Amino acid sequence: MVIALVFAVVCLVGCLGMLWGELHMPTAESESGTKVELPHTIQLLKMEGPANHLVESFNSQREGLARPLTEKKAEGPLGEYVYSLMLGLALTAGALAVMTLGSEDEVEKTIIPEKK
Amino acid sequence: MGKTNIFNAFFLGVEDLTNKVVKSKYNPFYYHGALPQFIMYILFLSGLLLFAYYVPTVDNAYSSLNLVNAFTSVDYITNKIPFGAVIRGVHRYAGDAMVVAIVLHAVRVWFTDRFRQYRWVQWISGIVLLIMVLFIGQTGYYLIWDERSLLLTRMTVSAFDSVPFIGESLKHWFMNGRTITNLTLSNFLFIHIGLSFTLLFALWIHYVRMTRPVITPPPALNYILMAIVFAVVYMVPITATRMADLNATPTMMDVDLFFLWPYQILAAAGPLGYWFWMVVIFGALCLVPLPMFYGSKPVEAAEVVNDKCVGCRLCSLDCPYQAIEMVPAPAGSRFKLLATVKPFRCSGCGVCVGACAFDAIDLPNMEDAEVTARIKQLVEA
Numbered sequence: 001m002v003i004a005l006v007f008a009v010v011c012l013v014g015c016l017g018m019l020w021g022e023l024h025m026p027t028a029e030s031e032s033g034t035k036v037e038l039p040h041t042i043q044l045l046k047m048e049g050p051a052n053h054l055v056e057s058f059n060s061q062r063e064g065l066a067r068p069l070t071e072k073k074a075e076g077p078l079g080e081y082v083y084s085l086m087l088g089l090a091l092t093a094g095a096l097a098v099m100t101l102g103s104e105d106e107v108e109k110t111i112i113p114e115k116k
Numbered sequence: 117m118g119k120t121n122i123f124n125a126f127f128l129g130v131e132d133l134t135n136k137v138v139k140s141k142y143n144p145f146y147y148h149g150a151l152p153q154f155i156m157y158i159l160f161l162s163g164l165l166l167f168a169y170y171v172p173t174v175d176n177a178y179s180s181l182n183l184v185n186a187f188t189s190v191d192y193i194t195n196k197i198p199f200g201a202v203i204r205g206v207h208r209y210a211g212d213a214m215v216v217a218i219v220l221h222a223v224r225v226w227f228t229d230r231f232r233q234y235r236w237v238q239w240i241s242g243i244v245l246l247i248m249v250l251f252i253g254q255t256g257y258y259l260i261w262d263e264r265s266l267l268l269t270r271m272t273v274s275a276f277d278s279v280p281f282i283g284e285s286l287k288h289w290f291m292n293g294r295t296i297t298n299l300t301l302s303n304f305l306f307i308h309i310g311l312s313f314t315l316l317f318a319l320w321i322h323y324v325r326m327t328r329p330v331i332t333p334p335p336a337l338n339y340i341l342m343a344i345v346f347a348v349v350y351m352v353p354i355t356a357t358r359m360a361d362l363n364a365t366p367t368m369m370d371v372d373l374f375f376l377w378p379y380q381i382l383a384a385a386g387p388l389g390y391w392f393w394m395v396v397i398f399g400a401l402c403l404v405p406l407p408m409f410y411g412s413k414p415v416e417a418a419e420v421v422n423d424k425c426v427g428c429r430l431c432s433l434d435c436p437y438q439a440i441e442m443v444p445a446p447a448g449s450r451f452k453l454l455a456t457v458k459p460f461r462c463s464g465c466g467v468c469v470g471a472c473a474f475d476a477i478d479l480p481n482m483e484d485a486e487v488t489a490r491i492k493q494l495v496e497a
Contacts, residue, residue, distance in 0.1 A: 003137060069350075069353050072352075072353055072355065073355050073356065074201075074353030074354065074355060075194050075195065075201060075353070075354045075355055075356045076194045076195050076200065076201025076202075076353075076354065077195075077201065080198075080199050080201055080202050081201065081202065081205075081349060081350045081353050082350070083199075083202070084202045084205070084346045084347075084349045084350050085346065085347060085349075085350035087343075087346050088342070088343040088344070088345075088346030088347040088350070089343070090343075091339040091340070091342050091343035091346065092339070092340060092343040094336075094339050095335075095336040095337070095339035095340045095343070096336075098335060098336040098339070099138055099139065099142050099336045
């Protein structure tokens with residue numbers, strides 16, 4: 001039961017990480033400081049302020065995760081490696097969710113016929 | 117039943133502990149053979165994506181913005197293609213994961229005594245598969261065409277050249293000519309991809325004598341394996357290297373220990389020493405299934421009682437190891453066919469004894485009367 005609870009918590013953390021990664025996707029390949037084009041609906045709803053704040057917040061988090069890559073002299077857009085890490089976290093959460101919430105059908109039940 | 121050896125007991129103990137953490141359905145120890153198979157799928161898919169943009173040429177007579185060769189195409193994939201760097205990392209580290217998974221699979225098979233007698237085909241084909249995977253990985257490093265690739269190519273040429281009688285021909289086959297040219301890289305690409313598909317044929321040989329082999333891990337384990345590969349891509353990102361220059365003599369390189377360890381032997385022992393150690397290592401591995409190297413009694417094959425056999429074929433059809441052949445019955449017999457056991461295929465599982473309705477086949481070390489007595493003892497206990 002305890003192990004199932006631990007798995008469930010890790011699963012929840014993973015889902016949040018996955019959500020973070022998904023929201024981060026538009027900025028994954030952009031260089032730091034590049035202005036991201038927001039969808040027209042955001043402008044229609046007059047939500048550019050909160051949306052830009054969110055993008056800046058993602059960028060600063062992304063820079064934190066990208067710093068070790070810069071120190072290792074990684075080749076290619078650094079955001080892609082960060083996205084790869086988030087994808088790994090999401091896959092782990094998915095695996096733990098499947099293992100924790102899997103159905104009972106894998107347990108073989110032996111049916112002993114009654115003698116008539 | 118004989119005593120389990122200490123290594124078998126170790127693995128059973130670890131698997132038991134793992135079953136307490138995850139359900140047995142998700143125990144990775146039960147899929148040690150299936151995991152390399154899944155990693156192969158990852159390699160095929162990521163390799164296909166890389167192949168779409170790869171150019172197998174070595175031209176670098178002059179440097180220009182429009183220079184297109186193997187190195188610049190790999191550079192283009194890494195820097196310009198969306199997630200190209202990640203796909204390249206996935207391909208590289210999935211290859212390393214494959215070597216690790218194969219070695220762990222071999223270790224478990226060896227420690228649990230699953231290489232003996234009729235399983236020698238699986239063991240030998242497994243060694244061949246390992247050699248193929250190592251060579252495929254090495255050709256993958258040649259394809260990048262950086263300084264390391266040039267150094268590895270020259271070392272391989274010197275190793276082939278040292279082979280008696282056929283060394284010169286091997287060298288020319290490897291370079292696809294007398295010197296390193298565009299044709300050389302085309303050859304490397306052909307070997308890398310062609311040998312990868314030949315793996316499927318070698319895997320068929322590996323599986324053909326197994327009964328109900330598990331070749332697909334459950335999805336949850338596949339997700340975790342992919343997650344580990346993605347995490348490693350982040351932790352050990354692809355770093356920039358320098359284009360190979362045929363006029364230079366590179367001497368330093370980062371060595372991928374999973375695939376390039378033979379080159380360390382080559383550098384340390386020279387070409388002849390290299391071949392000596394390769395033959396010793398892989399030859400010794402191939403000799404493992406020989407009965408003289410393990411002390412326990414071989415499996416006693418089932419025996420047919422010819423007087424009772426009616427040639428109904430039930431035992432032959434039920435045998436999971438195709439160890440029972442139906443042959444024409446001797447002259448004077450009332451029946452057309454007679455079952456015969458191929459002792460080198462028989463695993464002593466006893467399925468044939470259960471299949472036979474005429475009591476015409478038996479295991480010499482576990483006869484029906486003895487089994488019946490034991491069951492009676494257990495029931496009465």
